[in-house]
Amino acid sequence: MNLKKVCSAAIATVSILSFAACGSGNTGTGTTDTNADKGLDVMGQTIQYDPNHLVNNGKPIQLEYWSWGSKGVDPVYAMIEKYQEIYPNVTIKPVNVAWDDYWTKLPLALKGKNGPALFNVHNSCDSLIRPYAADYDIDTAALEADYSTADVHEDDNGKVKYIDSVISTGSIYYNKTLWSEAGLTDDDIPTTWDEFIKVAQKLTKTDGGKMTQAGFNFNGDAYSAIYQGLNYQKGELLFSADGKKANYDNATTKENMQFLQDLYNKYKVGSVDFGNDYTQSFGNGQTAMIYAWGHMGGTLKEKYPDIDYGVFATPTFTKDTPFAYDRYNGESTPGVNGNQTKEQQAVAQDFIKFILANDDYIRVAAAELNSFPAKVSLQKDEDILSNPIMAALQPRVDRLIWPGPAPATVETSGKAAFENVFQNGMSIDKALKEAQSQMDTDMKSSDFQSMESKYAFYDEHK
Structure with missing residues (x-):
């Protein structure tokens, strides 16, 4: 499959279709969370995430995450499960959309007010999602310190809408x-x-x-x-x-x-x-x-x-x-829908910080996608380098363009x-x-x- 060719076709299709979005409600089905102190350690290196807080003030909220991938292929699924275990008031509903339809349906959904709060990104289709994606609410210098390829995704204002989780x-x-x-x-x-x-x-x-x-x-x-x-x-x-x-x-x-x-x-x-x-x-x-x-x-x-x-x-x-x-080329981290409500975006941004600080996200991504960690702290990890593909790439990662x-x-x-x-x-x-x-x-x-x-x-x- 030529990914870029599909994206190019989708651009033309999006321009002639009328908008019809799937809903993503603010009211979740989870219980109210009153326990801010989870008793969990702060995770991360430069980008740090302290899980000991309430998300959405503990009130139930439901978000959607759109992806063309499925569990076992898209590492975000595993992180959704971990996040929901910590915050029982949050429900993140994965919605699987076939690749051939994804780049037509997603931009249309993002144009409205009810599109998914989080969505899978492929950098070859950047132009389709960039107008609707929110900037990450994370310090750029911290991103650069923790992720070796973060700087190539910065815009003229030094902001990013996604970065590489792993590279191939x-x-x-x-x-x-x-x-x-x-x-x-x-x-x-x-x-x-x-x-x-x-x-x-x-x-x-x-x-x-x-x-x-x-x-x-x-x-x-x-x-x-x-x-x-x-x-x-x-x-x-x-x-x-x-x-x-x-x-x-x-x-x-x-x-x-x-x-x-x-x-x-x-x-x-x-x-x-x-x-x-x-x-x-x-x-x-x-x-x-x-x-x-x-x-x-x-x-x-x-x-x-x-x-x-x-x-x-x-x-x-x-x-x-x-x-x-x-x-x-990199496998991209999720995008945040800039047209969603402030409450939805706040939870989505919190989720982004959670996965970027969490080494488990990169470990799952490296294993499922057979790709090398963009996260600096894991580029010499013995478990990851036990994979022969990773071992072959490790000495060369700084000299890849x-x-x-x-x-x-x-x-x-x-x-x-x-x-x-x-x-x-x-x-x-x-x-x-x-x-x-x-x-x-x-x-x-x-x-x-x-x-x-x-x-x-x-x-x-x-």
Whole structure:
């Protein structure tokens, strides 16, 4: 699913639909709470939350929380249960809305007075919810101290409407069984692309000239993600200096497209004819290595539980520290409805402080979403780092860059260029030129502004 494409379609839909909101009443079904002293410890580091108080003066109140996720996928559900245990007068009712409907129904609901007080956010759909979302009632300096990526979500006034709870980026997933059969050990895990090629060749099998096992496979949607990381490794930005135009047709993209083509055509570690879905190929044990993000852990657990896999950090072109190892994206904390009543907003803001100060929220998010904690105090936590995905990301987290909620064309047009070169025989020069032209057309009326300049090592780009 292309999240940004869905969001773009939703923007058009919202503009022509009339408003019809679901209700979110102020009167809750809980009991009156008269016990301010809960006997609980203050939680948190810089952002602190003292649970020993009355919420809504102890009077019953009911809020809604909208999400496309469900319990076991969205960590907010678990925190709602914990919050309600502490404050029996508060009822937060989860409302599940299918993703395909969410970005149409949510903005309409938020425009009125009866929309959900709390709602799940995906940063790719920022423009749909920003007009209605309230600023967090939390000191920005405290957010920056506790959450390593908070600053990229600050507006010109230094306020945020959501931040990252956890972040994800690309890594190399490898089949441990095939790795062992090839005589490889942990000592063979590559750190450079040259080393990677040699390992991939050992993991590739052919029979009578026909490939039966790919050493590395990026067929399908993988290119649109991996090319961004490769460009960043060489110091090439995804967008122009003013942050408004895509930067795709350049020497670095050409060089990296040739590198990927050489993996198939020169080094013979994979093939464009070896299936069109790298995930399925890996899950079926036909491909030894793939490049994928944290969600792959959940996919393998759900669809291919028998695959014994490991994860290692994506190689770089040299042993030197690159400009950035890769792009990252964050899973967002909930938004607060700025059009709800003062009472509803006050409880919603209290809930936000509760989860941001509470380490349990980040632990649940990291486990359920296979993503790395944005909370600084948990970035070296032993339990979290026992997950191989987390362990691979930990040494690199400071050198990951977020370009902002990039327009969908950056991925879709990039994928089209890949298909034109690998499947249609088009020259790399022509494919890149066509993709750049499409990106320019698609972004002509966009108000997108890149966040690359907020990257700590921005001045090192080429």
